Amino acid sequence: QDTTLTVATVNNGDMIRMQGLTSDFTEKHPDITVEWVTLEENILRERVTTDIATQGGQYDVLTIGTYEVPIWAKQQWLVPLDGLPDDYDADDLLPAVSEALSVDGTLYAAPFYGESAMVMYRTDLAEAAGITMPESPTWADIKAAAEAMTDKDNEVYGICLRGKPGWGENMAFLTAMANSYGARWFDMDWKPQFDSQEWNAALTDYLDLMTNYGPPGASSNGFNENLSLFQQGKCGMWIDATVAASFVTDPENSTVADKVSFAQFPNKEGMDNHGNWLWAWSLAIPASSQKQDAAKQFIAWATSKGYTELVASKDGWRAAPPGTRTSLYENPDYQSEAPFAAMTLQAINAANTQKSSVQDIPYTGGQFVAIPEFQGIGTAVGQQFSAALAGQMSAEDALSAAQANTTREMTRAGYIK
C-alpha cells in the first residue's frame, strides 16, 4: 500500500536541502512517496493556516514555527508527537527549543532547525576603528561601535537592523530589543505597554542608531535585504537571527566570510535580558491528515540525528541544520567547521520564551507574543515604527499610535474586558 505524503515547507536553504535528500527517506520507506510543496514563508503560513483551520486535510506534514505551535496545539489541530522511535532521542533536543514546541509537556512539533539572535560584526572594521567588541555587548557598546565603524562615503554603515514593517520583520527585532530594555508588550491585564518608559527608550535608541549609522532605505529592509547588505560588506554590524551566521561566513556567497565575528544579543546596562529571541522551524502533523503514521515516520527521519549526519556527509558540517540538538553542538567536527556554533548555542540557551520580559507577562513567546492576534497587531505596530524610522513621525507619536491600535485590537479580541 503506497502512501503519498504531502509536505509543506518554507523555501529556505535547509528545507530545500532536505528536499534534495528525500531519497534517503524513501529508500528506507519504500511504501511512502513524498510530495513537496515549497512556498515562501508568508504564503506558506497563509496557505497552511487556511487549510488547517478549515480541516482541509491537504497536507500531512507542516512546517511551522514556534509561534504557531502553541496556538494550534491548543486548538487541537496538531497531532501530539509521542511515540517517536527510540533512537529519535527526544531528550537530545535543546531544552529551550523543545519547550517552545510543547504544550503542557507534550511535544507537538519536531524542530528542524532553530535560531536565536546575535550580533554579527566585521572584525576588520572593528579593528580599523580601534574597538573591541565584548562577548556580551550592551546597547551602549553597540552604539559606540556603530559610530566608530560608520563610513558613509564608502558605503559602510555601522549597523544594519530590520526596518520593514511586519510582525516577523521589524517587530521581531524590536520586540527582542524591547525585551532587552526591560519592556513588555502587555501587563497582566493584557493592557499594551507602549506608553511605558522602557518602550520609549528602546524605540528612541533604535531610531537613533538607524538614522545615524544605518543604511539608506532601512525602513524597507528585512532579513534578506540586510543579509545582502552585510554580504556585500556594507554593514559594520548586523543583529539578527543566528542562522544568518552560516550565510555571512559562507565564502561562496559572502565577500566578508572570513571577517565576521559574533557576539551575544545586546542588553541594556544592568538588565539581564538578551532579547529572548527564539525561533524554530518545526515539522508537525495536522490532525486532519489521513496519513499520520507515515507522517510521523517522516518527521522522525527529518529531525533525527541521522539526518544531521547525512547532511554532514553530503555537504559538510557547516550545512547541518542548527539549533535543535545538543549533540550537534558537542560534535567537535561541527564546532571546528562552524565558527558561530558556540555563540549560537549560547544564544538559544539564553532564550527564555516562557518569560521573555523581566516584568510579569501573561503571554509566552520571545520576539513575538504567542496569541493568534499577534500577526495583525504586530504588523500594524510595525507600520508605525517603520514610519518613525522613515522620519514620518516621532517616536512618541509612533508609540502612542501603537498603543491605541493595540488597545483597540486587544479589546476587540476580548483580552481587555
Next chain:
Amino acid sequence: MATRQTASLARLMRAPAIILLLIWMLIPLGMTLYYSFLNYNLLNPANTSWAGWFNYQYFYTDPAFFEAIWNTIVLVMGVLLITVCGGIAIAMLIDKPIFGQGIVRILVISPFFVMPPVAALIWKNMIMHPSYGVFADIAKFFGASPVDWFATYPLLSIIIIVAWQWLPFATLILLTSLQSLDGEQMEAAEMDGAPAISRFIYLTLPHMARAITVVVLIQTIFLLGIYAEILVTTNGGPGYASTNLTFLIYRAARLNFDIGGAAAGGIIAVILANFVAIFLMRAVGKNLD
C-alpha cells in the same frame, strides 16, 4: 440592426455568461455578507458568534481606514493617469511602421508577463533599492545621493511599479483599437487641413474613447484590488503611507485570520468600488456607445 429576432437570440447568447457570473457573484457575496455579521476568527473557530454591525464599525474605525481610502484613490488615479497617457503614446508609437516592430511590441508588453509579486521584488531590490538598485547607481553616477524610494515616496514607488505592470495592458488594448481606425478618415482629415495634433485630438482620441474607457474601468477594478506589490515592498508602511483598502482587508483576513472583519471590509470595499464604478460610468459611460 437590432431586430426582435436578434434580440431574443441575443438574450440566449448572453444568458450563460450572466448566469455563471450571477452564481459566481451570489454565492461568495452571500457567504461574505453572512460572515461579515459573525465574530469569526479562523484561528479560533470555536468562539464564533453573532456580531451584528460590529465588524463594520470596527473596520471603519480602524485608524488606517481613511488614509487607506485616500491611498487607494491616489494609487488608482496615479496609475490610471500614467498608464492611459503612456499607453496612448506608446500604442501610437508602436503602431507606426518601424524597424523591428514585432520585437518592440513584445518588449513593450512584456512587463505584463511578470507576476506581480515578482515584479515588486525586482523593482524593490534591483531597481529602486537605495544601496544596490539601478536607480541608486544612476543617481550616484550623476553625483546625486540615491533616493530612498520606499521610505520617502512609498506610495509613489508603488504607483510606479504598478503602472509599469499595467502599462502593457493599456498599450495592448489601445493598440488593438488603433488597428481599426479607418485610414480613409485620417486621410479625409488630412485633406481638411488638420495637422497631426488635431487629427489625434479629433479623430484618434474619439476613436479610442471606447477602448480608453475600457482600460480605465478594467484597470480601476484591478487596481482597487492591489495588495501583493504592497505586501512585498512596504508592507503598507511606513506608517499607513502605502496602506490601501485591500491591504487593510488583507491584514484582517490573512494576518489576523479575522474572517468576520475581512468580510465586513470586503463588503465595504465592494460598496466603495461600486461607488467609484457608478461615478466612472457616469463620467465615461457614454463612450461605450
Next chain:
Amino acid sequence: MARAISRNSKIGWTVAAWLVALIIFFPILYTIITSLKTEQEAIAGFDLIPSFSFSSYETVQNQNNYFRPFMNSVVIAVGSTLLALIVAIPAAWAMAFSPTKRTKDILMWMLSTKMMPAVAVLVPIYLIFLRTGLMDTRTGLVIILMLMNLPIVIWMLYTYFREIPGEILEAARMDGATLRDEILYILTPMAVPGIASTMLLNIILAWNEAFWTIQLTTTNAAPLSAFIASFSSPQGLFWAKLSAASTMAIAPILILGWFSQKQLVRGLTFGAVK
C-alpha cells in the same frame, strides 16, 4: 494610407520606439541578465554583462521540477481562457450588436463581480472546493480563473466587436449564415486583433494569477505561480535563482506573446463598407 513615410522619419520613430521599449523592458532584461549571474555577482551591483553561468537554472530545476507546474500553468491558462472565450464571444456579440437599454448596466455589473477582494472570499471558496473535490485539480482552477476573467473577456470583446460595422454581419445573415456561421466565419476573423489581444491578456492574467492558484492547490495542480512562490525571498542569497525562476516563468508567455503580436494586424475591416 499607402504613403511610404520617409526613411529618416522611420529611423527617427524606430529609435524612439526602441528607446521606450528598452526602458520598459529593462527590469526584465536585468532579471534575465541576473539569472545568468552567480549569486555573488548578482548582488555585487549594477553590471549588464553576466558571467553566463547557468548554475541558477540548474539549481532551480533541481529544487523544483519545472515541467509539472509549467504544464499546469499551460492547461490552466489556456483552458480558462478558451472556456471564457466560448462563453464570452456570444455574450459580447449579443451586447455589441443587439444592445438593450440595460446592456451597459449589465456590463458594469459583470465588472463589479470582480470588485470583491479575493482574500475576503477565500474561506467560502476554499470550503466549496473541499466539498466538491475540486481542491488541487486543474479543473477547479480552470473554472475559477474562467469566472474571474470572464468579465474582462466580455468587456474587451465587446469593445472590439463594437468597432466592426454591423452591416457586414447583416450581409452574412442575408447570405443565409446562421448565428454560428456568422460568428465563426465573419465576426471572429474580422475581430482577430481584438480576440488575439483578449486571449493574450487573459492568458497572461491567468498565468500570473497568484492568489487562487496558490491557495487552491497543493501539488497536483500547482502552476508556475506556486513555483515562483517557492523562490521568492527565502533566507540567504536568491537574486540569481529568483531571476532564473522568473525567467523560466516568463519565457513561455513571452514566446506566446511573440506569436500573438503578429495577429494584431492592421486594418482587417477596411474596404468593407462605404
Next chain:
Amino acid sequence: MGRITLEGVAKRFGDVEVIPPLNLDIEDGEFVVFVGPSGCGKSTLLRLIAGLEDVSDGRILIDGQDATDESPAKRGLAMVFQSYALYPHMSVRKNIAFPMKMAKVPQDEQNRRIDAAAKALNLTDYLERRPGQLSGGQRQRVAIGRAIVREPSAFLFDEPLSNLDAALRVGMRLEISELHNRLETTMIYVTHDQVEAMTMADKIVVLHAGRIEQVGSPLELYLRPKNAFVAGFIGSPKMNLFSGETAAEYGAATIGVRPEHIGVSTEGGKWKGRVGVSEHLGSDTFLYVEDTGLAETITVRSDGEVRLRHGDTVWLTPNEDKIHKFDQSGDRID
C-alpha cells in the same frame, strides 16, 4: 416562391417616423423598382423586407406566410447593400462564395458559378484580391456578385450600379434583366437612375418621405403621373411645372410639361423667353429658358446641337396633348 406583401408596415427610429404605415404587394416574379428622393426610406424599406430591421408596426408576408418575426437567413432573400458590406477579410472569390458555402453548394458548382459571375462582372482578374484593394466600382460589383450567385426567393438590390461606368452599367443592367428572365425571381431594386428604373421595372414604386406616391408601370408613371410629385420626379430633366394664370388657363392649379414636349422656335410660339444656360450632351441639348414670366426657368430638351446662344430670344410651344394637369392638392386631373 417570392410574393411579398407589406401590410401597414411602419418604421420609426426613436421619435422619427421614417415610414408611415404603408401597404404594398409585390407579385411573385415581378421586377419592382423603388425610386424616391434621397433619404425617403428606400433602403429602410428594403431592410424591413430583408428582416434586418424590425417593423414598428404592421406585418410582412412572404408567400402568404407571416415572416415579420422570421430571421433574415430564414427569409431566403439575397441583398446587395448600398454600402456593399463586403467581408473585408475574405478575397473576392471567398466573398462571392460565401452564400453558396452557407447553402452547402458543392465545390464544383461554386467554382462554376463564381467564374460565371466574375466574367459577367469583369472581376476575373481580381478574384484573389481583398476588398480593400479594389476600386469603388469593383467593390460594388463584388457585392452584386455575392447576391447573384444565389438562388434566393427574391433579390433586393440597393442602388447596385451607382458606382459603375455607363458601359458597365448598361451591361449589368442587361445582365440583371437576363437573370430575372431566367430565374423568374422577384426582384426589388432601388435606383436613382431614370434609365434603369424605366427600362428594368415591371412596376415602379415612387416613395416620398416614406409614403408611396404611386405604383405603376414605367410608362404609366411617365405618361400619367398621379400627382405633381411623381410628375416632377419621373423623367429627367424634370418636368416643368407652372401654376398661377397659365395653369388656370387649362383649368388646373398646376400644369406640367416635360422638357421634351416643348418645341423651340426663334420665330414665334406660345411663350417668349430668353436662353439662359444650355447644356450640350452631344445627343441632346438642354436649354434653360429664362424670363418667360411663367417660372424661373423652363427646361427644354432638343435634339443634337442647337444653334442658340445665351441671351437669344426664343419662343416655346408646349405640345398641348402632353400637358399634365393637377389640382390644388397636387392630384392629377383627367
Next chain:
Amino acid sequence: MGRITLEGVAKRFGDVEVIPPLNLDIEDGEFVVFVGPSGCGKSTLLRLIAGLEDVSDGRILIDGQDATDESPAKRGLAMVFQSYALYPHMSVRKNIAFPMKMAKVPQDEQNRRIDAAAKALNLTDYLERRPGQLSGGQRQRVAIGRAIVREPSAFLFDEPLSNLDAALRVGMRLEISELHNRLETTMIYVTHDQVEAMTMADKIVVLHAGRIEQVGSPLELYLRPKNAFVAGFIGSPKMNLFSGETAAEYGAATIGVRPEHIGVSTEGGKWKGRVGVSEHLGSDTFLYVEDTGLAETITVRSDGEVRLRHGDTVWLTPNEDKIHKFDQSGDRID
C-alpha cells in the same frame, strides 16, 4: 492658385501597374472631369494629386511648385471621397465644420457657411445626426458639404453625386457649377454620369487602364472621339461599332454610329434587322435591333414612344455625316 501638372506620374501597387507614366496639365480655374471604366485608376489619380498616395514615379506640380513630397494638408486641396470617409463620432454639423475649424475660421462665419451648405444640400434637418443615422445619399451629401465649405486651391470630387436622386443630382450639379463660377477654383471631378461629364466639364479626361485616351472639351469628345475606345465610352447608349465589310465600305477598319444617328423605318433603309428588346424611357426609346448581320445588336435611339414590337422587321439608316471611322489600331481617321 490651382494649376496642377502631372509629369510622368505613375503608380504601382506592388507588382500591379495601375497607372503607367502619364502627363496631364490642369489650368487654374478649370473644371476637369475624369471619366473611364470602373477600376481604370480615376480614384487613384485623385489620391495621387491629393497626396494621399505616393507616386511611384514622376512629379506633381501645383502652381509650378514641386509638390510631390508635400503632405496632403499642405497642398490645400479639398476632396470628396468616393467612400465618403465621414467622421463617425461627429455630428453632421461637426463633420462639415471640421475643415473650417482646422482653418480657424471664426465661429459666426462657420455657422453661416454650414447653414448655407446644409440648405443647398437639403441637410438642414439632419445637422445634429451622426453619419450612422443617415441614408446613403445623405452621407454623400455630408461629404460634399465638408468639401464645399472650404476655400481650397482646388476641389477633388470622386463620384460625389452617385447616390443622389435625379432631382437632387441636377440641383447639386448646378450648385457645384455655381460654386465653380463663383470661386473660379480648379475642380477635378470623377463621374460615371454622362450628363454630369458633358454638362459640367471644361475639359474631359478619358482614362482607360490608367492611360489617358483623350483630353478635350465635352463636345470635342462627342463629336470627334480620338479613337474607338473614347467613341464607345462617351455617349449613352454606347456608339454602335462595326468592323468587317461594312467598315471597309467606308475605308476604315471600324466605323461607329451613335444610336441617335440612326434612322428607323418600317419601310426601307440601309440595314435590315429585327427589333429585339426595346426600352421605353418615356422621353426616348432604345431599340436593340438584331439579326442585321453587322453586329450582335445595333442600338437605336428614337424619340418618344415608338410603335414597334419585338420581332418587327425594321430598316436602319445611319446618318452618313455622323459616321466615325477608325483604323486598324482604333485611331480616328478623318
